[in-house]
Amino acid sequence: ITHSEFNPSADEPVHLYQIWLFPERKGITPSYEQKRFPEAERHNQLRLVASREGTDDSLLIHQDAQIFLGTVDADESVSHLLTGDRYAWLQVLSGRVSLNGTTLDAGDGAAVSGESGLTIRAEESSEVMLFDLA
Numbered sequence: 398i399t400h401s402e403f404n405p406s407a408d409e410p411v412h413l414y415q416i417w418l419f420p421e422r423k424g425i426t427p428s429y430e431q432k433r434f435p436e437a438e439r440h441n442q443l444r445l446v447a448s449r450e451g452t453d454d455s456l457l458i459h460q461d462a463q464i465f466l467g468t469v470d471a472d473e474s475v476s477h478l479l480t481g482d483r484y485a486w487l488q489v490l491s492g493r494v495s496l497n498g499t500t501l502d503a504g505d506g507a508a509v510s511g512e513s514g515l516t517i518r519a520e521e522s523s524e525v526m527l528f529d530l531a
Contacts, residue, residue: 488526
């Protein structure tokens with residue numbers, strides 16, 4: 398696979414996260430999807446944006462994973478249950494949050510295992526991306 402990104406603007410900076418997941422099996426044709434999820438759908442909640450089944454109009458991925466986006470106001474919290482032997486990765490896109498009591502700043506990420514649930518409390522207005530993984 399060959400892939401590249403560029404910013405065509407000479408005066409507007411770009412900041413992006415490029416996420417690659419290995420497919421659940423070999424031989425799957427590579428695909429690309431792009432979709433906007435309105436802020437209202439993720440305001441003080443975790444909005445499913447990608448999943449194996451395309452649940453809740455999320456993007457389709459060929460992996461036992463769910464990806465959520467949330468925009469959380471200061472002093473508000475969102476929660477997520479981890480079932481079975483699943484684990485998680487939380488990426489703080491902006492702001493500052495507390496993840497089960499551990500403070501994370503913009504740009505920080507945290508791997509989570511051995512927990513049945515996550516509580517993400519915004520210490521300031523924040524945006525997070527949560528990966529629920531097998």
